C-alpha cells in the first residue's frame with residue numbers, strides 16, 4: 001500500500017507539469033518513489049510528512065531557513081503584523097525600512113527594490129543593467145533563475161549551461177530571437193574570461209560570488225576592472241550565498257563590490273522576499289524601466305526580513321552556521337578516512353557538499369538517502385546549514401553515516417553491486433552545483 005505522500009505525488013504528476021513548483025523539490029532527485037515529498041509540519045530542525053512521520057532534516061532545502069523552520073521570533077512578528085492586514089490600497093512602511101537597512105549593511109549601494117523570488121530579482125537586475133549600460137549582451141557564471149534572458153544561453157547549444165545549472169537542459173518556449181545574447185563563463189577560468197572580454201556589445205556581467213568553488217580574488221578583481229573600463233554593469237547574484245557567512249553579501253569578505261546585488265532566501269527565513277540593491281549613481285538611469293508587481297507590495301516578506309536581519313545581526317548567526325558547516329565537513333573527512341572511502345568535499349562551509357569519487361556515485365548517493373530515511377533523517381550529499389542544527393543532531397547524523405560509509409566501503413572493496421541493496425531507482429541528477 002502506497003503511503004499518503006507517494007499517492008499525492010502520483011496525483012500531482014497528472015495535473016501539475018513536472019509535479020512540483022521547484023525543481024529541487026522533485027522527489028526523483030533524492031529517492032524515487034520513497035522520498036516523503038510533502039510536509040504537514042516543520043519546526044526547528046524537524047519536518048513531519050503527511051503520515052505524520054518526523055524526520056531530522058539534514059538537507060534543509062533550499063537554504064531559506066537559516067534560523068530554523070517556523071522560527072518563533074520571526075513568525076510572531078509576521079503574525080502580529082498580518083493581524084493588521086497584509087495588503088491594501090497603500091504601501092507598507094516596511095518597504096522603506098528594509099531598503100534603509102540593506103543600504104546601511106551595503107554602504108556602496110544607494111537604492112533597493114524588492115521582489116518575491118530570486119529569479120524575479122535577477123530579471124529586474126538584467127532590465128536595470130541593460131538600461132544602465134545601453135548594451136544588451138550578457139555574460140553569466142552561475143544559476144540565476146528560470147527566466148528567458150538566462151535560459152537563452154542554451155539556444156546555441158544545449159550544453160552551454162552544463163557547468164552552471166542542469167545537464168543538457170532543454171529550453172522549449174524560450175524565444176529563438178534571444179540566441180547569442182547570453183554567454184556563460186566558468187568560475188576562476190581566465191581563458192573563458194578572455195573570450196568574454198572580446199564579445200562586442202557586452203553590457204552586463206552577472207555572477208554568483210561563490211558556488212562550489214572559492215573565488216580567485218585575482219579573477220574577481222580582473223572582472224571588476226574590466227567592467228569599470230568598458231561601461232559594463234557588474235552584478236553579483238547572492239540569492240543563495242547572502243547572509244550565510246557574512247552579515248549581508250559574501251562579496252564583503254573579498255572587498256570587491258558590484259554595481260547591482262541580489263539577495264534572497266536567508267533574508268526572510270522562509271517568507272518570500274528578495275532584493276535588488278544598486279549604486280546611487282544609477283537610480284535615475286533605471287527610472288524608465290517598468291518593473292512592477294502586485295504581490296511585491298505584500299507585507300509579510302519585508303516584515304520577516306526586518307526581524308530576520310535583526311536576529312542575524314544580534315546572534316551573529318552567519319558565524320554559527322559557518323562553524324556548524326565546518327563540523328559537518330570534519331565528520332565527512334573523519335568517516336571517509338576511517339572507511340577508506342574516496343570523497344571530494346567542497347562548497348561553502350555554510351552549504352557543505354561532498355561527492356563519492358566512484359563510477360557508481362549516484363547509486364551510492366541514493367543508498368545514503370535510503371538508509372538515512374530508514375533512520376528518519378532527510379539527507380543527501382549537501383546540507384544547507386541552519387542554526388537549528390544542534391550538536392545532538394550532528395552526533396545522530398554522524399552515527400548513522402558511520403554505518404552507511406562502512407557499507408559503501410565494503411561494496412567497493414568486495415565489488416558488491418550496490419543495486420542489490422537499493423529499494424528504488426537510482427536518483428536523478430540535480431543541479432550541477434549540488435552534484436558537481
Ligand SMILES: Cc1ncc(COP(=O)(O)O)c(C=O)c1O
Pocket residue numbers: 062116117118119120122142143144145146208237238239240241264
Ligand atoms: C544564485 C541564485 N540565483 C537565483 C536563484 C533563483 O531563486 P528562486 O528559486 O527564488 O527564483 C537561486 C535559487 O537557487 C540561486 O541560487
